[in-house]
Amino acid sequence: MENLWLKMIWLHCAALRYMLCILPQTGYIFPDEFFQSPEIMAGDILDIASFKTWEWNDSQPARTIIFPLISSGIPYLVLKYLAGIFGHQNVITPYTMLIAPRLWMTTLSFIVDALIYRLAVKCYNGNAVIANVAVNLFATSYVCFAYCTRTFSNSVDLIFLAILLNLVAEPIGREHNVKNLLDMNIKGYFIASIIFTGFYIRPSSMPFAAFPLIMWVAQNVSLSNNKAVFKSIIDTFLRVFSLYPAALVCSVTFAVCDGLYFDQNAVMQFPWDNLNIENLIIWFKSLPNTSLNNLKYNLNSSMPEQHGVHPFYTHSLVNMQLLFGPLTVLMLKSIYSTITGTDGNKRLLYLLIGTLLSAVFILSLVPHQEPRFILSVTLPIVILCAPYFHPLKERKALVSVWLLFNMVGFAFFGVIHQGGVLPAVEYIHSVAKAHQETAGNNGVQFVFYKTYMPPYHLTAWPSHSFNHEMFPKENSEIVLNILDLAGSSPQLLKTYLRSINTRVLRTYLVVPNSLPCSLTNQLHEEFKMQIAYQYFPHFSSENLPFSPERCKNVHDSTGSSPLSLVLEKMSLNIYSVESKSPILPDSDMAVKSFGNSHIKSESIVQYTVTHPKINTSKL
Template identity: 30%
Template sequence: METTAYLSLAALRLAAAVLPGYIHPDEFFQSAEIAAGSVANYAYRSTWEFEPDAPCRSIVPVYLMSGVPMGFLRLASAAGVYVLGQPFQPTVYTVLWVERLWAVALSFLVDRAVYNVLRRYNVDPRQPLLLLATSFLSFTFMARGFSNALETVLLSLSSWALCRVDTAPVAAGKSYQNTYKTDFAFGAIFALGVFTRITYVAYSFPLVAYYLWCHIRRAREAPNAGCIARMGRFVLDTSPCIVGLVLSSLGCLAADAVYYNRLTALTKLGRLVIQGAPCASLLTALNQAVVLAPLNLLRYNTRPENLAQHGLHPSYLHVLVNFPLLFGPLAVVFYTVTLGRLLGFGPRMGAVAVNLHMAVATLGLVALSAVPHQEPRFLLPMLPSVVIATQGFVTRTGSTFWRLWLAFNALLLIVFGVAHQGGVVPVLNYIQTSTLGHSQCAMVTDGFYRCTRGLQPGVITPSPAVPLTESAPVFTRAVFYRTFMPPPHLLAQPAAAGPESFELVDLAGRSRAEFMAYLEAAGPRDPRGHLSADYWTHHTVYRRHTDADRWDRTLLVYPASTKFTAAEERALRERSFRVFTANPHVNFDDIGTVLKHPFTAASLVVRQLY
């Protein structure tokens, strides 16, 4: 029964990749947005973390998380040229589903790691796997491009490697089976984890400490060996780990040097070394040539003025708010089990696994609570450790816990998977499908053109550029107000914009006056643009630009919960037409308004200027 339930939940996890919920901008802008630019050659927006002067993110984790799906999309485009003579134009949903399905595939490595760890320590993994598979985190956070999700995968793989070292069989004469390949993998994963997120050091500290203890124990139990021989055995056994760590680090450094254009600086450094330059010159050249992204991020986060830009939080936020928000009833269980273990009450089955992963989760929680900037997703790597640490209680628990657990996760799945900022992706899809693949374009009135929309949502179709005229391309500007930052790469627009192009303006939470300025900048209302509702609803309407030989349109995108003055409401009605509405869309800043008017306020509105 447990196997059938798990397989059903696994299929549901794959299906949940299509959910439109938008949790945090970092799910796009720390991975897919960057990979889309360098791999798929899409127009994209880079963030401060990837500034070439002092980059705070390594490119290797970005490619691990999003390079494969973007490479697939690039191959699909090339295949379209080869087969049909023109590139495939993926829709917004196609790009989204491809990158999320890859993230879901990576999330199953966490399940596999938990299964193997528990089996290695003779614990039945079926109930813990159901706990993991029913967590809303597996359907949402782990199915997104967060670097925290990759950190979770790497931490799970590291735990799996460690348990293989710890439980390696002993042959006759107390000679342990060699685990050199596993040792190498443990070191390589550690380096990759640090280059993914600097918080990996805190989470993995208990794993590293126990790894060293495993090899100390092996060296001490070596038969007929003196102190020097045992030390030599320890060094020999741990050397593959060191080699893996060094090679993985060098690989990340080399990739970053290429991505951030440091090859010239590396060549200069090599010449200085050959010439025997003084240490001061070598250090300066080394600083210019080598990109130490984790160190740059650590420096950035140690400056209070930098953290203040992202929000400062009380030290108890993780413990009292974020951890319960992510784990619900399981947070209470974890606190209870941890307190009981500190008081001397411990599990009999799988004691090593429970204690080790309890230490991983506890140290991670304590260490991250010392940092003044605290977001719930920072605790995502605790997921497998919390499941393992609480497996004894969950296995013995009754139906009450499971009812609470399932209800909690169903609610949070709806909130984060569907409702939270859920209109941004559908609006981007509307913008793309209403712009690309035009056909049957005709003049409606002097200065206004209308076109039948050609690109259908949810499929990959050839999309030849069809401008209104050879010399007058079309252009769409979308102004987003009080939403999360829209990721441009989802539009799959080539970096060298063709005759049909887009511009996404992100006003975020700026003043309402700045948003209304776009309405005022359009000038007086053109009576010729007062077309019937059918034109605006079923066609894409363009207006000839006054300063350039092109046709364009301006879309205003804002939550329906936005409060305008009576004059502003009147100006919006007189100067624009509602062309699209995305439901549901919940902006937590206006949660009171949304709860009061759920059928009218929980949506994202798109209005086009006349």
């Protein structure tokens, strides 16, 4: 009876997974969701406004094109096909651009459900009830709802780890007969394919594959006698040797595919006329090696300073609790029980424990640590903790704590965190469309400040009439301009707004309502600012909404409670901005630094002549 209930719960969770994807989720967890996949494919396939970060530089690319092609390219190709039938404007919208890749990733996430069940059954000696509990722990987790349904490469890592652990879990006989040798080579090929595919997509996936690979290579090792030792050496050698063909195939495949995307000339220089090993090696080295470039960048000593340095214990003491809550305590209890107890398949449980601990330990050695980096340990954790939720009727308190934790986690990461950015981009589409229809070719500009970088492709705006440079181009076709000032200085923001003729170029400022009062008051004093759009909830960890200050012209003075002020500040505002003075300052101001570029607050004419092509991609 409990097994039937568990299956019904999973079916409801599966439907909820799709429903929460379709709503859609407004939470913006991290820019990599967009700028490592859909932003790239939207521009290449649909010719939509997009922006390629430094990782997609043709000279030193640090990301393989395979991942965005699989995660976003397939759904966008479907949209392109449908657009040809039903019309571009009817199919290519901000909503469909957001939902299509997420629906595809949601569908792929069910691979993890199936493989968790398959592995858990083996771990607990055929106990289907505990296996279904493990599946439901995954299906009810906010990690599943908020992370696995999005285009993070970490979500694909989780799928690869699930496949890898299931392959390693299948034992192969000790006898070196034809059947066992064939099974060993086939399995070795698939294991190596999964590992190297994961490596080329995301080099940091290797810590998750290290322990399972060692367990598989040393699966039949025995030191009982000399004959056994010799046989173990032969077996280990054969297993290692079985990995090489897939490693070679994956390396060439990814190099050629990346070469076709980043540098077609290198691929076309294949030495057909003088085919030998030496020339083949020279040709292969000329192809882009995205994984190597990625490793070089991440091993650079200056990298942590740019992305943030975290203590070595961040993964173990902070991120684990942030992702899994009460399961982290149960995980420790499960490890102790596995070591001291007799229940379950010891070899497979040790496989899960070793994978979990080794991955967290290795990734803790890296200075920059984000919760999503250890997303793949979800699989071993839910299987190890499943017995503590059985039977469900006797674990009501634990189940309640687990569900409450995940509801809070989903509300924060799936809805609230930077929650106004995506609705703001959709609003931008509607404004730009209305502006194009009513104002002809006059452009409109949106300046984002103190928010995550807006995904340009979600504007669903044609690339030929879109601009993301610091100073709008003199091009009659340009209708929509978006500038991301990120976390730059307040002085730069004011200097830039002063430099724009807002009477010619309609300008909007997108900022969180939690900006310091000193800045918001200065902006209102210097410019005519009216709220055109406001979205709640929006939480910015960079600008916490807990300041007791009430800014004039921004916060309602009638709200007396601290809670009402906090809630009021948890919104994203879009202001229409207009200069109060028609004449800009003539005097040159001090040069203001922004990344590697510098600007001066000069007249519009001087800007147009002197800086016609300042590109924010270099900033």
